C-alpha cells in the first residue's frame with residue numbers, strides 16, 4: 117500500500133468531505149450506538165457499555181496505535197507483541213485499525229493475519245480511517261453489529277448537498293475474503309459493546325472514546341463520558357482516544373459538538389480521578405506530564421501520551437518544536453524516536469528517494485544529536501553518542517532536512533511521501549502493568565532489526581503511584 121497512489125488518496129476522500137462539506141459521522145454513530153443500546157437492553161448487559169476484563173488485583177495490558185497498513189513495519193511490531201501477549205490480559209488498538217479506509221475486506225491482511233499469534237482479546241477505539249467506510253468493518257469485527265442498509269445523512273445546505281454524491285459508499289464485501297477473515301481470530305470475549313466503551317480491569321477503568329473523522333465528539337457521547345468518568349470515583353481512569361489531547365507541543369482539549377465543555381475538561385476534573393490519557397493518530401511516541409489542580413494540596417500530574425507508532429508510516433519527531441506547553445518544557449517532555457534519530461533516518465530516506473542513495477544529504481545520528489543539542493532540544497540528552505562538533509557540510513545538511521515540511525496538508529503529507537518499509541523503523545507500543553499501589557507504563561521501541569526482535573528496548577518508562 118503506497119500513500120503516493122492516487123487511488124489510495126481518492127479512497128480516503130471522505131476525510132476532506134467531512135472536514136470541508138458535511139460530516140455524517142455523528143448521525144451514523146448515533147445509529148450504531150442505538151443498535152448497541154438495544155442489544156444491551158435485550159441481553160441485560162451494562163447500559164453504559166462498561167465491561168469487565170480482569171477482576172484480579174494485578175493486570176497487564178498492551179496499547180497499540182495506528183496499525184493496519186499490512187506491510188513490513190506492521191509485522192515488525194507484531195512479533196514482540198506476540199511475545200508480550202503471553203503475559204497480558206488484553207490489548208487495545210488506539211485508533212486507525214485498518215488503512216486506508218477501514219474496509220472489512222482488509223481485516224484479513226491487515227489485522228487477523230499479522231496478529232494471529234496474539235493470544236488475547238483485542239479491543240479498539242476507531243480512528244478517522246476506520247470511519248471512511250462508515251465504521252462498518254470495525255463494528256462487524258469488534259462489536260458484531262451490522263447495518264449495511266444504513267445511508268449516510270448529510271446537512272441541508274447547498275455545500276452539504278454536494279457531499280452526498282462525492283461520499284465514498286460502503287464497498288461490496290467479497291464473501292471469499294471476508295469468510296477467511298472471521299475464521300482467523302475470534303472476536304474479543306467479552307465482546308466490545310459499542311464504538312465507545314469502558315473496561316474495568318484490576319483497580320483501574322479504561323475509557324475509550326470515538327473521535328470520528330474530525331476529532332469532535334457528539335453531545336450524547338459527552339454525557340456518557342461524564343457518567344462513566346464520575347460514577348466510579350475510586351477507580352483511577354485512563355482515557356484512550358483517537359485524537360491525542362497534547363501533541364506536537366500543542367494542547368487540543370477535544371471539542372464537543374454544540375457545547376463549550378471539552379474532553380479535557382472531564383479528564384482534568386479531580387472528581388473523575390484520571391491519571392493518564394493516551395491518543396493515537398500521530399505515528400510516534402510523545403509524553404507530556406502535565407501538572408493539574410487538586411484534589412491534594414500541591415496538585416497532581418496527568419500523563420498525556422501519544423502512542424501511534426504501532427505499524428503505519430512514521431511521523432517525523434524532528435519537526436516537533438521545542439516544547440513549552442501548560443507547565444511541560446523540554447526537560448520533562450519525552451519522545452520516540454528521538455529528534456536526532458528521526459532526522460538521521462529521514463535524511464537516509466530522502467537521500468534514497470531523491471539522490472538514489474548516494475549519501476548526498478544523509479547525516480548520521482551523532483551529528484544530528486549535536487545539531488539538536490545546539491538548538492536546546494531534549495533529544496540530545498540521551499545515552500546515544502553525540503558528535504563533538506559539526507562540520508559546515510553536516511550543519512547545512514541538517515538545516516536542509518530539518519526544514520523539509522512534514523506539514524498538515526491532507527493528512528500531513530510530508531511523512532507519507534517519505535514512508536519507508538525497511539528497518540530501522542522506530543515503531544513502538546505500550547505495556548501497562550497495574551497493581552493496587554501503582555501503574556507502570558513502558559514504551560517499547562521496535563526497530564525491525566533481528567537483534568532486538570524478541571528483546572525490544574524500553575525507550576521510556578514511568579510510574580504512577582495510586
Ligand SMILES: [Fe+2]
Nearest residue numbers: 182212397398
Ligand atoms: Fe493514523
